[in-house]
Every structure is written in C-alpha cells, then in structure tokens.
Amino acid sequence: MSCRGWLALILAVAVLGGVWMLKVHSLLAPTRRVDTKILVVEGWVHEYVLRAAMVEFQNGHYEKLYTTGGPIIGSDGFTNDFNTAASVGAELLVKFGMPKDAVQLVPSHIAGRDRTYSSALALRDWFGKNNLAGKNFNVLTEDAHARRTQMLFQKAFVPEVTVGIIAVTNPDYEPQRWWRYSEGVREILGESIAWFYAAVFFHPAAPPGR
Secondary structure: OOHHHHHHHHHHHHHHHHHHHOOOOOOOOOOOOOOOOOEEEEEOOOOOHHHHHHHHHHHHHOOOOEEEEEEEEOOOOOOOOOEEEEHHHHHHHHHOOOOOOHEEEOOOOOOOOOOOOHHHHHHHHOOOOOOOOOOEEEEEEHHHHHHHHHEEEHHOOOOOOOEEEEEOOOOOOOOHHHHHOOOHHHHHHHHHHHHHHHHHHHOOOOOOOO
C-alpha cells in the first residue's frame, strides 16, 4: 500500500473512532418507552436506579412494578427466592418508600452465564402463569446496560410483545465525555463487548409461541 493509502486508512480509522466515541453512549443507553401499566426493574442495579424507578412508576401511572434477577453474585447458586437480586431490589424499593403491594419480585433460579436472559425467561414464565402473557412492558435499568437488556428481554418474549426500555444515566461520569472518567471507560468498553457478544454469538432457542 502506498503512503497515501496508509494515510487515508489511518484517517478513516481516526474518524470512525471519533464518531464511535461520541455516539456509543447514546447507542448503548437508549430510552424508548411503550404505552403500558407494567414497569420492570432489574434488581441488581445501584440505588440511584431504584430511586429513579420510583419516580418513573409515579409519573408513568403504572399499576405494578416487577423486579427481576437471579442468585446474588458470589453466592453458591440458587438457595431460595430471597437470596436473589430480584428480592434485594424489591426490598430496597419498599425501604425507599414504594408501597409493598405495588412491588412484585420475580426471581430467576439460574446462576452464572446469561443472567439477563435467564431473568427475562423467568419473567415470561411468571407472566404466563398470571394472565399477563402478551402484555407490553417497560424495563428500567442502569445506563449503558440498557440496549443489551432490551435485546435479551425481547428475545425471551414472543414478537407480539413489545419491550420498552428506560436507561438511567450513571451519575459518576458525563455520558458525552465518558472517556475522561475511569468509570465511564470501564462501563462503555465492557458493555460494548457484552452487547456485541449478545448480538452476534448468543442465539437461544426460540421461546414457545414463536
């Protein structure tokens, strides 16, 4: 390749890299609500996300909030429903002021890999057993995890169900300048890799009804 060719290649890579740096956060952390009375919150999230969920629940006039999540990371697999992220999230929401009867924990019993997808399957099964199958819902989660969450939840449900997504911005870094913060670099790079894996290599069996 000639010097001009190498220069053009380097310039193209630099431009693409710059565009990626500026756009990747908005790509990974979308907010697209659907019209629904059902709000779902991933139970593993930080407290600022749970507090945002309470505001969303009130402002969005939802009827029920469901928390999801499997065995707590670091525990020796599933022991009971109360040793799960779903239970921890539900307990914190009630502690922060959510009415207890408005919160329903939906725990997953699967530990290890593909925790988000396993949580979505547990929610799908719970909805099916409680006459909520086919209902649209919004999932609220933490920042750059949002696009992957929406994709995996949508994979778990039949196409007729539309999964909305609400991303709560991480207060520890500026989304549009994430590369200036160690927390932002860890989150964006980690979630970029995880999303790419889920989009390209993760192909679960189609759920019943597809």
